Amino acid sequence: MNDIELKNVSYKYPLSESFALKDFHFTFKKGKFYGIIGSNSGGKTTLCNLVRGLIPHFYQGDLSGEVLxxxxxxxxxxxxxxxxKIGxxxxxxxxxxxxxRETVLEEIALGLExxxxxKDEMIDRVIDVVKLLKIEDLIKKNPNNLSxxxxxxxxxxxxxxMNNDILVIDEPTSQLDPETTSDVFEIINMLKxxxxxxxxxxxxxxxxxxxxxxxIVMEKGQMVYNGSPSEVFSNKDLLSRGAAFPQVALLSHEMKMLDKPFDYITITKSQAKEQIMKRMGL
Incomplete structure (x- = not known):
């Protein structure tokens, strides 16, 4: 059985005139890692809230369709x-x-409590996860005093x-430096x-x-593209939508532009070369 299915789901927050999510239809398969990207107000956090059940159990509003x-x-x-089930x-x-809670150790145990x-199982789980994430030096600290x-x-x-089967993670690195960001993705990859x-x-x-x-690429509450990373980021149409692209994908698209006749590109070859050189730090 698939973990999550959304069938023609639309949702509008209370007092809002527009839908935050519209006609969303997708099946999230068990054991897969889905990256969700898109512009601000694209519906990404609303999708997370639906899957986690915050909609409709916490946020009310107008919900139609099925979230299974x-x-x-x-x-x-x-x-x-x-x-x-869902973290x-x-x-x-x-x-x-x-x-x-006054210590990190107590904070980690709170959900289990x-x-x-x-108690014995709770202690074992907390000790295991502390070792796994290598945060032994934090367990006696006050969580409110951490970076x-x-x-x-x-x-x-x-x-x-908590050992949840499903994890919904909403921009966990938005306030983190590159080194800590790398650490977070290592944790996510381990969970995968x-x-x-x-x-x-x-x-x-x-x-x-x-x-x-x-x-999954979202825009104005709808899924506009989905596929493997190579399929999605090789789609040059996303560039016109202002979607973020990996540096390597951008370079690839720019290199392809250089191979086309001048009449079919919007910048000169010298401008494209300059951009590529800049991205490569040359």
Whole structure:
């Protein structure tokens, strides 16, 4: 059975005149890593909220179509039970921390405690995930005093400890430096290797191209393209839509432009060469 199916789903937030998601139809297959990209207000976070069940259990609004999680409509799921199936890592690491625990160790255990996991099992899970993410030096620190990168690691640890089958991750690196970003993607890749189904919204498309199995491009609440990274990023039509492109893909498109007659390109060959040289740091 597929983890997630959306069938002709449209959604409009309360008091909004336009749809945040419109006629969305897609099946997310079990164990695959989906990279979700697109312009701001394209519907990416709304899609995450639907899959996680925040819509309609937290956000009301106008929802039509079916959002099926393991064959059951999201409307019929108990929100707490759904949290055992789907882990959600938010964009801002500073809002991910609960603020009610004094140590990182307690913070990681909070979700397990809320689910009534036995104490011995809870301790084992927390210890395992702390070692896995190499955050032993943080466990006695107050989570509210951590840096953004450290908080994001703790947020991942809290979700990994829950052992969810599905992970929805909304721009986890937006406030992180390149080194910490690389660390986060290593964690995500490790989760992929464990067979987790991953939906990742991310603007750093070079990493999306490297790690994801399939890319979804969203615009104005609709899916405009989907396919493997090579299929999506070889589509030059995305350039006219202002979509972000991996550096290698941009260079490839620009090199192809150089091979065309001048009449068919919008910039001169010298301009294109200059752009390529600049991108290569020459």
């Amino acid at each position: 999680i393991e064959g059951t409509d999201v409307r019929e799921w108990d929100s707490q039970l759904l949290s055992t 959600y890592i938010f964009q801002n690491p500073f809002t991910q921390i609960s603020g009610v 809320n689910l009534g996991v036995e 953004g990168g450290q908080r994001q690691r703790v947020a991942f640890a809290s979700i990994i400890a 290797a464990q067979g987790k189904t991953i939906l990742l919204v991310e603007h750093k498309v070079d990493l999306i191209a490297e790690y994801s199995d399939e890319v």
